[in-house]
Amino acid sequence: MKSAHPPVEWPTLLLLVATYLLWMLATTVLWGVMPALGLIAATLAIAQFSSLQHEVLHGHPFRSQRLSEATVFPGLTVFVPYLRFKDLHIQHHFDPNLTDPYDDPESNFHDPAEWARRSALSKLIYRVNNTLAGRMAFGPALSIWALLRDDARAIRAGNRRVAFGWLLHVPGVALVLGWLWAVGSMPVWAYLLAAYLGWSLLKIRTFLEHRAHEAARGRSVVVESRGPLSLLFLNNNFHAVHHSQPSAAWYRLPALYRANREHYLRRNDGYVxxxxxxIFRLFLFRAKDPVPHPIWPVRRTDSEAASADAAERRNIGGIVEERNAGLFVPAE
Structure with a gap:
């Protein structure tokens, strides 16, 4: 059977080229002429690159996953290895576990019992983190800490897949440092700041992508924006559409939503x-949700359990495909 995936998705590939060009310009000419402009441009390029990495892990822009992943091999984002991002995000797409404090790696909710044992300072930090301003300021640092902590535990426990993800990240970051040393004019400290700020921009998108809701289908948001942030996020503001059709390319999501708006808003129970x-007006200095999960634990309906089984089969299929691409390293 002929694949429905085109040989090359040109909008994604051209945007990837443009992102690399902006990144190179930011770290050389723009930083040399006006450091503030170089920092802003590098921040935007790194955030856009992260959004493109998200496209790649979902199978774009080439039919060959190996070729697609080669296009995002350089470690522009610095803090998160691509392979770790991929594995954790695939786990996140197991929709019946969305917002689960333990099984959803992108959840910002805490188990109420665990929350009750936290210190007053820890509770204050996470309450501030539940405002949009706090999420942008402190969210990347909290995410970096959690990733390093959990991955260090996994590596010590003998998980070769996690170790391989970090090992593969070393030459990717080395390419970035080599560029900054041999060609660029931006110092490393400024680049690390740009990488942090790029992640901070992405926290705008992830801040309310998911909510606590009894039905898995009601947990993913739609933000009906087509402005600059929508491009920076590659239309993942239509997040309910993305979770419904995770293989759909970013440039198809707005049309899919327009053609079935009532369906998606009925499906996600009006989370729009x-x-x-x-969003800035409502939540810049106000929390959208409590930190402890408000309806934990959430029971699965029979239909959601069936959906969970289907999602697990898709994930297993993805692992088999990855094994065939020569990138699979089993966990032990």
């Missing part, structure tokens, strides 16, 4: 915002 200006 008009634009990011509305």
């Amino acid at each position: 915002f008009r634009n990011y200006a509305e």
